Amino acid sequence: xxxxxxxxxxxxxxxxxxxxxxxxxxxxxxxxxxxxxxxxxxxxxxxxxxxxxxxxxxxxxxxxxxxxxxxxxxxxxxxxxx
Amino acid sequence: xxxxxxxxxxxxxxxxxxxxxxxxxxxxxxxxxxxxxxxxxxxxxxxxxxxxxxxxxxxxxxxxxxxxxxxxxxxxxxxxxx
Numbered sequence: 001x002x003x004x005x006x007x008x009x010x011x012x013x014x015x016x017x018x019x020x021x022x023x024x025x026x027x028x029x030x031x032x033x034x035x036x037x038x039x040x041x042x043x044x045x046x047x048x049x050x051x052x053x054x055x056x057x058x059x060x061x062x063x064x065x066x067x068x069x070x071x072x073x074x075x076x077x078x079x080x081x082x
Numbered sequence: 083x084x085x086x087x088x089x090x091x092x093x094x095x096x097x098x099x100x101x102x103x104x105x106x107x108x109x110x111x112x113x114x115x116x117x118x119x120x121x122x123x124x125x126x127x128x129x130x131x132x133x134x135x136x137x138x139x140x141x142x143x144x145x146x147x148x149x150x151x152x153x154x155x156x157x158x159x160x161x162x163x164x
Contacts, residue, residue: 001117007124022125025148033137035083035128042089042124043104046117055115066107 002047004059007077008068009040040076043067051080084129086141089159090150091122122158125149133162 010016016038023037045062047055056078063075092098098120105119127144129137138160145157 004116009124009126022148026144029148031140031144033129033140034086035130037128038126040124040126042091042122044091044120044122046119047115048117058113058115062108062113066104066111 002051003081004045004047004051004056005077005079005081006043006045006059006063006067006075007040007079008043008063008073009038009076011072011074014072040073041067044081056080084133085163086127086129086133086138087159087161087163088125088127088141088145088149088157089122089161090125090145090155091120091158093154093156096154122155123149126163138162 010019018039019037022039023034026032026034026037043063045059060078063078064070068075100121101119104121105116108114108116108119125145127141142157142160145160146152150157
């Protein structure tokens with residue numbers, strides 16, 4: 001069954017305390033290759049049947065209205081994965 | 083600055099109560115194009131300088147050891163995004 005992946009990240013200008021915590025842990029582990037860490041959500045919507053344009057539009061709608069909070073988050077990707 | 087995206091999802095055989103809750107909400111909204119919803123995490127690791135093989139190996143190591151819990155989660159993707 002095809003799957004639509006929706007990626008949601010916190011808005012860039014917002015503080016990301018979880019991301020900062022992970023970044024701090026990495027530097028305490030002596031890993032300094034990474035300047036920052038940001039953490040978001042990844043949704044897999046499994047589709048019944050084919051991914052038509054109508055289904056894709058519905059996924060976009062859901063991504064904006066249900067899967068993300070537009071005040072603090074951005075939908076950064078919507079992708080069909082077979 | 084280049085970014086390495088790490089995608090982590092709950093293991094397929096595990097229950098995903100959050101995903102079920104979203105799927106339930108969608109069907110109550112009359113949206114039935116989606117058979118199931120699963121929710122995972124998306125990490126953006128911003129890289130200082132170039133993404134060398136060594137940096138990519140480090141990202142794989144971190145993905146397995148720090149960013150995911152191998153008992154209940156799988157790392158399903160590691161991708162360099164410019």
